[in-house]
Amino acid sequence: MGELKSFDLNIEKVLEDWKVYHALREIISNSIDEKSLTNTRDIEIFKDKNGNYHIRDFGRGLTYQHLTQNENEEKNNNPELVIGKFGVGLKDALATFERNKIGVLIKSKHGDITIDKSTKHGFEDILTLHAMIKDPSDCNMEGTDVILTGVSDYEIKQAQNFFLMYSKNKLLESTEYGEIYSKNNEVAKIYINGLLVATEEKFLFSYNITKINSKIRKSLNRERTNVGRQAYTDRIKQILLKSKSEHVIDLLVKDLEEYERGHSHDEVNWIEISKHACVHLNSRKNVLFLTSEQMQNNFNMVDNARSEGIKIITIPNTVADKLRNLKDFNGKNIRSLETYFEEVNSNYEYKFVNEKDLNNEEKEVFNKTEQIINLIGGKPPILKKILISETMQRDIQGGDSLGVWEKDERRIIIRRDQLKDLGSYSGVLLHELAHARSGAGDCREISN
DSSP states (O other), rough: OOOOOOEEEEOOOOOOTHHHHHHHHHHHHHHHHHHHHTTOOEEEEEETSSEEEEEESSOOOOGGGSSSSSSOOHHOOOOTSSSSOOOOHHHHHHHHHHHOEEEEEETTTEEEEEEEEEETTTEEEEEEEEEEEEOOTTTTTTTTTEESSOHHHHHHHHTTTBBBGGGGOOEEEEEESSSEOOOSSOOOOETTTTEEEEEEOOOSSSEEESOOOOHHHHHHHSSSSOOHHHHHHHHHHHHHTOOOHHHHHHHHHHHHHHHGTTTOOGGSSSSSHHHHHHHHHHHSSSSEEEEHHHHOOOHHHHHHHHHOOOEEEOHHHHHHHHTTTBTTTTTOOOHHHHHHHHHHHOOOOOBBOOGGGSSSSHHHTTHHHHHHTTTTOOOOTOOOOEEESSSBBBBSSBBBSSSSEEEETEEEEEEEEGGGGGGHHHHHHHHHHHHHHOOOOEEEEEOO
C-alpha cells in the first residue's frame, strides 16, 4: 500500500449556516454534473446494509485536483450542462460533514480520500481540515462513490428536494430558454439547470432555467440559495414568451381572468406575458376579449356572442389597451368589442325604403332634408346620398342604431321610424352629417 498523503483544504471561511443537507446537495450536484459532462448513466443514491449512504456517479472519477480553490474551467465552459459553479463547493461540503461528525470516504480509480484535522504546514499550533489521500482500493472502478456515515434518511430527502430530477413536478413545456412545470399546489420553485435556487409564493408555474445569462451567473453565490428575483425575471419572461403549449396558454388566460378579483399570479401582471397568452388563444379558439366594464355595459352584445358559441374572456384594461389593433398568428384581428361589432355588421343587408313608398307624414318630414343640411352650410362634398331603411345594424351596445354614416359608401342611412316627427329625424341627420363633415369612419347614433 502506498504512502498516505495529506492535502490541506485551505478553507478560509466556513459556511456556518450550512446544514448536512446543504453539503449533500453539493455532492449530488457534482455527481449530476459529471453525469452530464460525460454522458454516462444516471447517478445512484442508496443506503447499504451497514446503514451508510452512497452517492455514486459513473464518470471519470474524482481526483485530488478537484479539491483546489479554483473554479472548474470545464464547468464554466459548459454552463448549459452543469449545476455547479465553484470548485470550493466540494470543500465546503467536506467542512460541513466534519463539523457535524459525518464520516466521509470518497472512492475512485484515482485514490481513496477521507478527511481529518491536521497541523498546517509550517504552523504546528494550527489545526486545519485536510484530505487524507491513499492509493485506490479499486483501480478499475468506474466513476466516484461518496460513502457517508451518520447521515439520516431525512437529510438525504432534504438534499434531494434541491433537485428537479427528484421532484414530482410535471413538465408542461420546454423552450430554448428553459422549462415550465406544474407546481402541484406547492410554492413555485425556480431551478437553474435542475438545481433549486429560489421559491416564489405568487407564481403560477415552477421553472427550470437552462440557458444562463450573465445576470444569473453573477447571482449564483457560494451558497447558491435565495437568488433574487431580479436575477431570473427576464429569463422567465423569455421562457413564457416562447411558450406555445395549449395547456400553458389556457392556464395563463384563466389566471388573467382572476386579475380583477385579486386572485391572479405574478406572471399575468407582466403585460407582455398576458398579451402573448391572449394572442395565442385568439389564434386557436373562438373567443372575445372584454373588460369588466364592457361586460356590464353591453349585455345584449355579450348574449349574442355567447349564443354564437363565442367564449368571453375578461381581461384588465391595461391588457385590453395592448391588444387594440393587434393580429394573431393567423393574421386575424384580436377579437375585441369593436372588432366583434364590425364582424356582426360586416354582412348586414339593409331593407331600404324607396321615397315613393313613404306615407304622406313621412314624406313631409323627409322633404325637409335639404333645409336641415343648409343649417350647417350645405351638403358635405363627400356625401353622395341619404337613405331610409326599415332595419338598421346594431350599435356597439347591441341595440338597433338610429342612423349611420358609412364613409366607404359615402352615404347616411337613417331608420324609418325616425321620420315620425321632424325633431327626431333632424337630430339623427345632423349627428351623422357631423361625422361626414369630420371625415370620421363608421359611427352610430345612440340606440333607443
